[in-house]
Amino acid sequence: MSLRRALHFVFKVGDRGKTATFYRDVLGMKILRHEEFEEGCKATCNGPYDGKWSKTMVGFGPEDGHFVAELTYNYGVGEYRLGNDFLGITLQSSKAVSNAKRLGWPLKEVGEALYLAEAPGGYHFYLLDKEQPQSDPVQKVTLAVSDLQRSVHYWSSLLGMSVMEKDETKKTVLMGFGESQCKLELRDIGVAVDHATAFGRVAFACPREQLPDIEAVMKKENQKIPTPLVSLDTPGKATVEVVILADPDGHEICFVGDEAFRQLSMMDPNGNDLLDKAMADDKSDEWFAKHKKQKAAA
Template sequence: MALRRALHFVFKVGDRTRTATFYRDVLGMKILRHEEFEEGCKATCNGPYDGKWSKTMVGFGPEEDHFVAELTYNYGVGEYRLGNDFLGLTLQSSQAVSNAKRLNWPLTQVGDSLYMTEAPGGYRFFLIDKEQPSCDPVQKVSLAVSDLQRSIHYWSALLGMKVIEKNEDKKIALMGFSDNQCKLELQDIGGDVEHATAFGRIAFACPRDQLPDIEAIMKKEKHKILTPLVSLDTPGKATVEVVILADPDGHEICFVGDEAFRQLSAMDPQGNELLDKAMAADKSDEWFAKRNKQKASA
């Protein structure tokens, strides 16, 4: 399954301005593209919301060879409740550690050359205090599972990932489609996985002709399909086809046709400017403040 590749993780954000500061100024990522939408996504890309929302892709380099973050912002929603499902994203960058210290962004040392910090909303990031590699600095996304063996079977036997490392004592497995991509780390927490309203989604690309096969094997094995194969339109850009799954613990997984996605995900040199413009035009915080109200909590 070497043709399959890890793309991004979706984070719901309530404070877009502070979130942009974290990714740009603390982590040192770039705004790769930014899009505004007037209504909800057919594949619930922004969660179960029908109103206006935005999508911002941020990363250390182009989406074709870097694992990035997708930041979805629903206008009018100020915060989301965290579950125990997302355990962290790990990246290697001494510059990010230095940035956090310089900006007084909360940072906790949790091991040799390893620091933990949080993005707005409470999402955990682990920073390895070593020189940022020339390839992708993002090393792994860690998710909680309730039965490690069951999850390994799902991700390997059904989705084609290989087990790269496994630690029986710590109940952790590191998996991936190839050695030079961001990995997926599954950690058995010994109990139920709760997603709450901040639940995310991990995305992968595969050749378009594999999408019906992925859908078919999930039907055959009686695993959950959240969104059957569907086409998603982005005005002025390529139309992509996706199928959205849920693993045994309810983690959302998006598979997208690689050929069209490479066109859709081309870096937009105006991305940074478009995000800043959208944040400047967003008066929702002022609107709520004037009325002594708070934005909705999802």
């Protein structure tokens, strides 16, 4: 299982401009690549939408060695309703804290040298005010669960994650596929998990040959498989195979074949310019204002 690795978390965003400011100027991440699509994704990367959308990968470094964010934007959808499912991403960067203070981005002190910053859309980021490490600054993704024991069984026994820490007081368990990777923290919130319309997805890579086995285990255990093993084509790039799972609380999990994904996820030096151009060309805000209409709320 050590060949499995954490890749990214998928966010739906309604305002690309403000979102780009947060990730680029506050957190200090780079645009790794940007792609525009005319129709929905076969693996529903952009959610249950069939229209035009875009995908922007942002991170502190290439996805080969960093946990990054995938920002999906559906043209015409201005906002999404937050649930209680995504509890935050924690990263270590005193630079991000100083950027936020300099730019007047709201920060809330929530612990010793720990600040809460909200990304556009309400997504929580916890910024540890310590020097940014040379390795990946992203430490963990925290997801809500309704039955911690059941969830730990799913992620460890069925998906092969190692349990690294348990905190009975906070009702949390920290898990991962490797010490040097971004970890997954599960927190028992004691109530049902509501994904609302802003629900995201966490992605992992594994050797291509493991994908059918992962799917077979889930079938045998009668677990949910929202998208059975499928090939995804990106024009001019590698074709990747993915299987989308859902844990007992409905958190979506993407497993992708590592060999092809390493080719697909190579950093595009034009990513920043492509995002800026797409935002400049997107006249949807002006159109809705002119026609005295509001963008749809998902």
